Amino acid sequence: MRRVREEPGWLRGEPPPRWARIAPVAATVLLCLAQWLTPGAELGYFLAGIPAVAAFAYGATGTAVFATVVLLLLGIPQLGVAHARGTDLATVAVVGLLSVVIAWVRHRRDAQLVSVRTAAEAAQLAVLPPVPERVGPVRCTGLYRAAQQGTLVGGDLFDVRAGPYGVRAVVGDVQGHGLAAVGTVAALLGAFREAVLDDRELPAVAARLDRRLLKDAQDGPLEHPELFATAVLLEFPPGRDLVRIVSCGHPPVLLLRGRSVSEVTAEPGPPLGLGLTGPELPQPTELRLLPGDRLLAHTDGVTEARDAAGHFYPLSLRLPGLTTDPAGLVSAVWRDLEGFSDGGPRDDVALLVLVSYTPLTLTKKR
Numbered sequence: 588m589r590r591v592r593e594e595p596g597w598l599r600g601e602p603p604p605r606w607a608r609i610a611p612v613a614a615t616v617l618l619c620l621a622q623w624l625t626p627g628a629e630l631g632y633f634l635a636g637i638p639a640v641a642a643f644a645y646g647a648t649g650t651a652v653f654a655t656v657v658l659l660l661l662g663i664p665q666l667g668v669a670h671a672r673g674t675d676l677a678t679v680a681v682v683g684l685l686s687v688v689i690a691w692v693r694h695r696r697d698a699q700l701v702s703v704r705t706a707a708e709a710a711q712l713a714v715l716p717p718v719p720e721r722v723g724p725v726r727c728t729g730l731y732r733a734a735q736q737g738t739l740v741g742g743d744l745f746d747v748r749a750g751p752y753g754v755r756a757v758v759g760d761v762q763g764h765g766l767a768a769v770g771t772v773a774a775l776l777g778a779f780r781e782a783v784l785d786d787r788e789l790p791a792v793a794a795r796l797d798r799r800l801l802k803d804a805q806d807g808p809l810e811h812p813e814l815f816a817t818a819v820l821l822e823f824p825p826g827r828d829l830v831r832i833v834s835c836g837h838p839p840v841l842l843l844r845g846r847s848v849s850e851v852t853a854e855p856g857p858p859l860g861l862g863l864t865g866p867e868l869p870q871p872t873e874l875r876l877l878p879g880d881r882l883l884a885h886t887d888g889v890t891e892a893r894d895a896a897g898h899f900y901p902l903s904l905r906l907p908g909l910t911t912d913p914a915g916l917v918s919a920v921w922r923d924l925e926g927f928s929d930g931g932p933r934d935d936v937a938l939l940v941l942v943s944y945t946p947l948t949l950t951k952k953r
Contacts, residue, residue, distance in 0.1 A: 603643065603644040607643060607644040608644045608645065610640060610644070611637050611640050611641040611644070611645075611653055614637060614640065615634065615637055615653075615656065615657075615660075618630055618631065618633050618634055618668075619631070619634075619660065619668055622667070622668050622669070623667055623668075626667070629669070631660065631661060631668040631669030632661070632669055632671070632675075634657045634660055634661060634668070634669070635657065635661070635678070635679045635682055636682075637653050637656075637657050638650055638653045638654040638657060638682060638683040638686035638687070639682060639685075639686045639689070641653040641686065641690070642686040642687070642689040642690040642693065643690075643693070645690060646690055646691070646694045647687050647688075647690045647691040647694065649690070650683075650686050650687045650689075650690040651683070651687050653683075653686075654680075654682075654683025654684070654686060654687060655683075657679060657683065658676065658679060658680060658683065661675070661676065661679055662676050714740050714769060714772060714773045714776065715731065715740045715744060715745075715746075715772065715776065717729070718745070718746065718747050718939070719747075722747045722748065722749050722754050723749040723753075723754045723823075723825075724754065724823065724825075724943060725747065725754045725756075725823050725941055725942065725943050726913060726914075726941070726942040726943075727747045727756075727939065727940070727941055728913060728914055728916065728917050728939070728940040729745055729917065729937070729938065729939045729940070730917035730918065730920075730921055730936070730937070730938040730939075731743065731745070731935075731936070731937050731938075732888075732921070732931065732935065732936040732937075733935055734888070734932075734933055734934050734935045734936075740769050740772060741768060741769070741772075741935035742760060742761045742762070742768035742771075742772065742935045743758075743759065743760050743761075743772075743886045743888065743935040743936065743937035744757070744758070744759045744760075744761070744772045744775060744776055744937065745757060745758040745759070745884070745937050745939045746776055746779060746780070747939075747941070748779070748780055748783040749783075750783035750784050751784065752783075752786075752787055752822070752824070752825075753822050753823050753824040753825050754822070754823040754943075755779075755782075755783045755789070755792065755820065755821065755822045755823075756820070756821040756822075756884070756939065756941060757775075757776075757779050757792075757796075757818055757819070757820050757821075758818065758819050758837070758884040758885065758886065758937055758939050759772075759775060759816050759817060759818035759819075759837070759859075759886075760816060760817050760818070760837070760886040760887060760888075760935070760937070761775065761814075761815075761816040762814060762815050762816060762860075771800070771803065771814065771816065774799055774800070774803055775796055775799060775800070775816060775818075775859075777799075778795050778796050778798075778799040779792065779795075779796060781795070782795045782796070788871075789820055789822045789831050789833050789871045790833055790868045790869065790870060790871065792820055792833075793818070793820055793833050793835055793856070793859065793868055793869070794868055796816075796818065796835075796859050797835075797859045797860060797861070797862070797868075800814050800815060800816060800859050800860030801814075801860055801861075801862045804860060814860050815858045815859060815860035815861060816835075816858060816859045816860055817835060817836040817837040817838075817858045817859070817887075818835045818836075818837050818858075818859055819832065819833070819834050819835070819837040819838075819839075819840055819853075819884055820832070820833040820834075820835075821840070821882065821884065821941065822871070823941075823943050828875065828876050828877075828943070829873050829874060829875050829876055830873070830874050830876055830882065830941075830943065831871040831872065831873050831874075832851060832853045832871060832872045832873075832874065833853070833854075833856065833868075833869055833870075833871050833872075834853040834854065834855060834856055834869060834872075835856045835857065835858055835859050835869065836855070836856065836857055836858035836859075837886075838885060838886070838887055838890060839851055839852070839853065840853070840882055840883065840884045841882070841883040841884075841885075841902070841903055841906065842874070842880060842881075842882060843880070843881040843882075843883060843906060843916075844877065844879070844880050844881075845879070846907045846911070847907070848903045848904075848906045848907055849903075850903065851872065851874055851882075852872065853869070853872040854869040854870055854872055855869065856868060856869030876943055879942075880942070880943070881913050881916065881940055881941070881942050882940070882941045882942075882943075883906070883916070883938065883939070883940050884938075884939045884941070885902065885936075885937065885938050885939070886935065886936060886937045887934070888932050888934035888935050888936040888937070889902055889920070889924060889932070889936055889938065890902050891932070891934065892924055892927065892928040892931075892932035892933075892934070892936075893928060894927050894928060894929070895929060900924060900927050900928065900932075902920070905923055905927075906920070909923060913940055913942045916940050917938040917939075917940055920938055921936075921938070924936070
């Protein structure tokens with residue numbers, strides 16, 4: 588599964604770029620050359636700022652080396668850079684010492700950021716692990732992009748699991764987005780993974796998820812009594828070339844057959860978390876699959892992305908011109924979506940492509 592993330596930038600945990608490490612050295616050399624070529628000008632004193640610049644890219648030891656070099660260049664008249672004496676050298680020395688302290692603090696903070704980020708990513712990946720390339724007879728390709736910067740999990744979710752009743756998949760969108768919705772995402776995924784093993788019928792899986800959200804809403808804070816999610820559930824029964832779909836207020840699944848794209852008409856159901864169970868749950872829609880059929884499930888962060896003129900992203904219209912390779916489809920959609928919305932949507936985005944190896948397909952391969 589591809590995770591489209593904004594990597595931590597410089598000064599936020601990522602090692603400084605190469606130019607930041609070269610800059611203090613280049614500035615020192617250029618200032619010395621400029622002073623030697625123009626003896627009448629007093630450019631050497633600009634060297635006093637070099638240790639402070641080095642503190643952003645080097646550790647305490649490296650910064651101390653720059654501070655020492657600057658003190659030598661300014662304090663030895665024979666070098667022809669400057670003629671600093673007394674209080675001038677003391678001031679430069681204090682600046683160098685402060686720069687060393689800043690570099691030491693920055694280095695420790697960067698190490699802490701890396702440690703915290705590693706632990707946070709491990710925790711988020713435990714909630715929403717990457718989908719495998721193949722689950723039973725179903726090939727899977729997913730893409731997830733959380734709206735909140737620096738996170739891997741937001742308010743969208745998907746998962747694909749094999750169980751005694753076939754391969755089942757879920758794509759959902761919970762109320763809210765970002766870190767505030769991660770708890771709800773974890774609860775829904777946990778309930779789904781249990782239902783894959785225990786519930787014989789697909790509507791029963793939806794009922795279990797509905798009860799999970801209803802219970803969490805009752806136990807949650809009183810200022811936020813409502814908790815709901817849209818979701819679409821898919822089931823590939825063992826040994827059959829069909830898929831069953833249950834929709835709970837979610838955008839329709841798209842069927843890609845050759846170069847044609849169509850929406851799978853499923854019985855509309857209410858979102859999860861409204862306490863609707865029993866006969867009020869939507870019944871599954873069955874769709875016969877042909878060899879090469881691809882199913883694309885997505886969240887509304889895709890179709891509600893806008894361009895500069897305010898137009899929504901026309902996913903079903905643009906799909907035929909992207910790619911016919913199932914493995915590269917989600918990447919092609921994301922690149923197209925980024926270009927359409929000038930950098931990507933501002934909402935969580937989840938895309939899941941499923942391709943079933945039907946008995947007919949397996950027979951041909953043999």
